[in-house]
Amino acid sequence: MKFIVELALKNLARYKRRTIITAIAIAVGLMMYIIVDSMLIGAEYESMRNLRWYETSSARILDSGYWENRMQLPLDKNIAQPYRIIEELRDEGFVGTPRTTFSADMILSSEDFGEEGNLPVLITAIDPRTDNDVFRFEDTLIEGRFLRPGEDAVVLGSWFAEDLGAKVGYWVTLVTRGNGGFYEAMDLQVVGIVNCPNPNVNRTLVMMPIDTAGDYLAMDGAATEINILLPDSKDANGYLVEIQSIIDQSDDNLAVYSWEALAKDYLAIAEAKRGGTGVILFLVFIIAAVGISNTMLMAIYERIRELGMMRALGMTDSAIHMAFIIEAGGIGLIGSIFGVIFGAFGNFFLVNYGINFGMIMRDMDMGYRIQSVLKGAWNPSAIIIAFLAGFILSMLVAWIPTRRALKMDIPACLRHQ
Amino acid sequence: MIKVEQVVRDYQAGETVVKALKGVSLEIGDGEFVSIAGPSGSGKTTLLNLIGCIDALDSGEILIDGVKVTSMDKKEKTTYRRNNLGFIFQTYNLIPVLSAYENVSFVLSILNLPEAEIHQRTMAILREVGLQGMEDRRPSRLSGGQQQRIAIARALVKNPRIVLADEPTANLDSKTGQEILKLMKAMNEKYHTTFIFSTHDQMVMDFADRLILLHDGNIISDERRSV
Incomplete structure (x- = not known):
């Protein structure tokens, strides 16, 4: 196992440029995900607050x-x-x-x-x-x-x-x-x-x-x-029940409606946009998957003879598989670490200073109740998901090309140019 | 003892079927230094691959110490190769990211031997093939002859019963080729390891104790000689 890990790490260093480029592609993808997620959460939070403060009340x-x-x-x-x-x-x-x-x-x-x-x-x-x-x-x-x-x-x-x-x-x-x-x-x-x-x-x-x-x-x-x-509270429904009972004593025809009921259209759009986050996440993963898959495919096909030699000398397919997966995991790990660092760095500015979308918002209705500066919000779960996804996905996408290469006959591997 | 009985191996090359071996039979005893010679396409490499359990035969049988190769599954063949066979390739096939030491020692690592034993055996074999002091060099910093010495050390370090060498000197100049052959011969005599190597080079053939000539997938001569 020690040899397999060492071999994987040395191969990572052997293709420095390729490792760096793929890791950067993963890092940029994950950074984008963290920042977009932060912006959407920030926009949603601020929109809901501005809805209550200026449109619907609580x-x-x-x-x-x-x-x-x-x-x-x-x-x-x-x-x-x-x-x-x-x-x-x-x-x-x-x-x-x-x-x-x-x-x-x-x-x-x-x-x-x-x-x-x-x-x-x-x-x-x-x-x-x-x-x-x-x-x-x-x-x-x-x-x-x-x-x-x-x-x-x-x-x-x-x-x-x-x-x-x-x-x-x-x-x-x-x-x-x-x-x-x-x-x-x-x-x-x-x-x-x-x-x-x-x-x-x-x-x-x-x-x-x-x-x-x-x-x-x-x-x-x-x-x-x-x-x-209403005070910010998780039990908004409790307040509504209480208010309804108060107004029922005065007039049977009156009813109290939560801001969610009044802003149903906005919430439906927000829900759809949350779905959009999933699409962004999916696209980011596709970018990362294609990048790492391509890298691993090239790495594996360049090393078919080496792979044949190792198999001829009695190294098991599972050990060779493991070596390539660790190598891919290494690229994923480097990309994920930098993606999270860059994402957190970008998010720091987004949360504290925001981006001024005033010019766009003035003439365009994006559904969000934000007029100019859009600030982000920290979402630790998105950062953890991004990190784990980048790391795990990298190993998963290396599985298929390695498996294909290991299906080749050993003599065919040894003849491979 | 290696026993090859009526071995047939065909390949599909596009639309045509290439008959690489057409019912080859031979026996090779322990500790022999055998050259399988013949022109390109005569079936030398195919025969080595079949004896080395890295290719599957179409009919016939190969027995190694009485064990039928056809009865082994993939896992058993891998284990057999790991424990009993050493390979030397024409193009050395060293791992470029590993040092000379690591290229040799990894064969012992996959046998799960203790670290101390791996070190002692690797250093000893590198000394024997004349690469002492070059343990930390990567293949790219070694000459072709030195790289083939590493390949020989890699093949021998686990004390295999059989070493299969496919045109081991084809990429070397004649002087270096001779040195490599002398080294292989010395190892054969010292460890009593069976060496089977393919070649179409007369100088290499002259080194062998036994010369098996293949032509169009058939053995056309099998002679033992004293060198």
């Missing part, structure tokens, strides 16, 4: 009828007394804020915007006093000020404002249908611009005070939703 209370017709944003399927429910929730330790979401036509005047125009928009009416308890928009303000209760004002997402050419102080007119179907128009001044880290929100965000919207839309103190902040 959980949302809706009228059951609203949930069924949520694509139509029906104002009549509302929560009649949102503040009473928020009060009851607060008594049980939960933080909530009401919101009303409705669609409108935004009319732009030539006075401010240089030319007339209109576009469909989604308006989120918020309570400026409590919204920041659940969401984090106030922290993202880059221009002007945040909303104040009762004022005729809007805050826009920065990308949306950029697309419109809107600035703080400009006026916009919203035309919509109120609760009951009547038409209503409201003139609102842009008082602030937020740069929301969630690109889906930043691209379309128009926020106004909920009491102003309530007056225009005849909501009579009602809201279409109550958004709730």
